[in-house]
Amino acid sequence: MVSTPPEKSNIRPRIYLRDFNATLICSVALLFFSALSYGFSDQSFASTQATFAFKKQFGDYKPKEKTYALPALYLSLLNSLKAGTQLVGVIIGNFISKHYGRRWCIFVMSLYSLGSVSVIVSGTSRGQMLAGRSIHYIYLGMQLAVIPTFLAEISPTHLRGGTGALYWLSIKCGGLLVTGIVRATSTNKSNIAWQLPIGLILTFPFLVAALVWFIPESPRWLLLVDRHDEALAALTRLRQTRAEKRNKVPISTEILVEFTGLTGTVEGIKTARCEKGGSRIRQFFSIFNRSNFRRTFIVVFLLFFQQSTGQSFASQYSTLFVQALNTVNPFSVTLGTNAVDIGGILCCILLADRLGRKPVLIISAVLQTAALLTMGGLGTTDPSTSADSDSIKAGIVAMLLLFSFGWSFGYAPLAYVVAAELPSPYLREYTLNVAYTVKLTMEFVVSFTYSYLEDPDKANLGGKLGFIYGSIAFLALIFSILFVPETKNIELEEMDERFGVAADNSILEKGTTEDPIDVKR
Known part of the structure; x- marks a missing residue:
């Protein structure tokens, strides 16, 4: 017997047979695999820049230390310029996704990345490496524009939080995979130490481009462009159980009810939009009007706090940060950080549709604040003059891991989930463009300033960086309590x-x- 989907009630919805529809699982799996390349790319760049071979190829020789090092300005540009090109990718991705569909966006970005990776792998000069990394992040920006939205649109309402969190889980799984590879190749003194991990990025977009046409298009997007028959066919593929497909039974009442409700709501939104009319500029500014300003404000500040608490410092520079402490193997710590992140995201997936988005975000902000302020306190002690210098350094590393867990537990995945949920469907492109602009601006600021704040010849803050990011994390906690709404179980x-x-x-x-x-x- 085919069980029926849940009706709306005060009771938390159960999971039903049609939630394990094979097409839905394969669609989510392909999107998961595509997002895996985001984490694989990001962490391959972050980890390989700490290898001897990379520093020798692109750095300067330091006679005093008898080693190679990347200049502070070049290191800052290498890890910050990508934010600008990633924003370009977000805008391009939103445009293609809105006008040509989610699958076309994924197909185009996958083909594009094959060329950008080739530029990086063949790099022999600082300029080519900088250009290659920058243009590759256009691909990652397009991912950011389409994958979270696609996941939100095809997921059953009562599983949307956990499914959306899979996006960040896939990124961290990709990061864990590549940091393991970099750790194995880091002892190699030739360029293969960084070329192999980066070259393996090509695997992901190649397979995704070949398989994306086997999954259905988003039913919501098809309705928005008046392709109703295709929308019903796509929703049926995503919801019909194996027994219904095998027996070739007519479309079930549950699917028709969902489709009717979806159609009615989308048509109402389109009618309201036609009545308001106006140019694209007028539509853009409507995200700040009375009915939309609160949602725009929430989405923008969610993504602001997601980056401003120091995520870029932890993800892009953690290997170099731990390397500077001269304690444990920095590649092992980076590997551990990615493993801890995955644990945090798994907890988020289990709790996002049970506790709700808001409680999980609050807990995430509390953990980040505690970890960062403790790191700042430990950083006030000079390890070179302290008898417990090894303990202090170990404590700083432990707080880095705790911060990373707390960030991944809530703000890392749920900022994307809520950002995809809150905006009106016709204004989602504009709202996300503004929010991602803020997010990537903060990512640029954190990435660009870190090398100067950490450099021994500059600010030399070390662990005291925790005071800066911890203060912002505390503001994120206040924001989560006072402003973030609960979107659990809302269509x-x-x-x-x-x-x-x-x-x-x-x-x-x-x-x-x-x-x-x-x-x-």
Whole structure:
């Protein structure tokens, strides 16, 4: 017997047979695999820059230390310019995704990355490496634009939080995989130490480009472009159980109910948009009007805090940071950091659709604040004059791991989930463009300033960096408590009703399972 999907109620929805539809699982798996290349790319660049071979090829020889080192300015540019090109990728990805579909966006970005990786692997000069890394992040920006949205649109409502968190889990799994490879190749003194890990990136986009046409297009996007028959066929493929397919039974009532509700809501949104009319510029500025400003504000600051608490420092520079402490093997710590991150994301997946988005974000901010401020406190002691210097350095490394766990537990995956959930479907492109601009600007700021803040000849802050990022993490905690709404178990198309103008008058009269303070604050 085929079990029926849950009706909306105050009780947390159960998981049903159609939630394990083979097409849905394969679609999520392919998107997971595509996002895996994001983490693989990002961490291959971050880890290989600490290898001897990379420093010898692109760095300067230091006679006093008798070793090679990357100049501070070049290191800053190497890890920060990518934020600007990634923003270009977000804009391009949103445009292709909106006008040509999610699958076309994934196909185009995959083909593009095959060329950008080739530029990097063949690099012999600083300029070529800098250019190669920068243009490759256009591909990663396109990923950022399409993968979280695609996952949110094809997932059953009661599983959307956990499915969305899979995006960040896949990134960290890719990071864990490549850091293991870099650790194995790091002892090699030839360029193969960094060329092999980076060259392996080619595997992911090649397979994704070949397989993306076997998964259905987003039903929501098809409805938005008036392709109703294709939308119903796509939703049926994503929801029909194996027994229904095998017996060739008509489309079930549950699927038709979901499709009817989805169609009605999308048509209502399109009608409202036509009544408002206006140019694209006017549509863009509508994200700041009375009915949309609160959602825009929340999405923007979620992604602001996701980066400003020092994520770029932990992901891009952790290997160099631990290497500077001269304690344990830095590649082992980076490997451990990625493993800890995966543990945090798995906890998030288990709790996001049970506790809800808001409690998980609050816990995440608490862990980040505690870890970073403790790191700052440990950093005030000079290890060179302290009898417990090894313990202090070990404590700083431990706080780095705790911070990374806390960040991955909530803000890393859920910022993308909520950012994909909150905006109105027709304004999602504009809202995310603004939010990702803020996110990538903060990523640029953190990445560019780190090498100067850490350089012994510059600020030489060391562990005291925790005070800077920890203060921002505390503000993220206040923001999570006061402003972030609960979006658990709310259909994407219902966000206009829950958080738009309708929320001012009707939603509290109708009654809802959400906290009234969260619906309208």
